[in-house]
Amino acid sequence: MEEFNNQQRSVFGTWWEPIRKWFYPVWLLYETTIRFYEYAFDISLYIIKQQESIGEYVAQILAITCGLATFLICTFYLTVPTCIILYKFFKEDKLINPFLYKIKKYF
Numbered sequence: 289m290e291e292f293n294n295q296q297r298s299v300f301g302t303w304w305e306p307i308r309k310w311f312y313p314v315w316l317l318y319e320t321t322i323r324f325y326e327y328a329f330d331i332s333l334y335i336i337k338q339q340e341s342i343g344e345y346v347a348q349i350l351a352i353t354c355g356l357a358t359f360l361i362c363t364f365y366l367t368v369p370t371c372i373i374l375y376k377f378f379k380e381d382k383l384i385n386p387f388l389y390k391i392k393k394y395f
Contacts, residue, residue, distance in 0.1 A: 309378035328359040
């Protein structure tokens with residue numbers, strides 16, 4: 289286990305090591321935010337198309353509520369915890385799991 293307690297070197301060199309702990313979580317946040325925004329927008333469009341059966345006013349309120357709820361739930365329960373875990377993964381120098389130790393080198 290002592291072989292996993294030393295500083296992990298990146299394939300890209302030492303200049304990448306301080307940057308990668310911020311780059312990957314920010315990139316993940318950016319990508320998932322765009323994807324969840326698209327999900328929320330599609331949900332609101334679907335509900336607006338149903339306005340003939342439920343009414344225009346109700347459809348607008350329901351579309352905004354469901355779209356916003358989808359975006360917030362996905363962001364706070366999926367994106368934020370994943371970004372925190374990813375940041376801690378790259379910040380941590382001592383890894384116990386041999387698989388994580390090997391894969392960290394390629395990031």
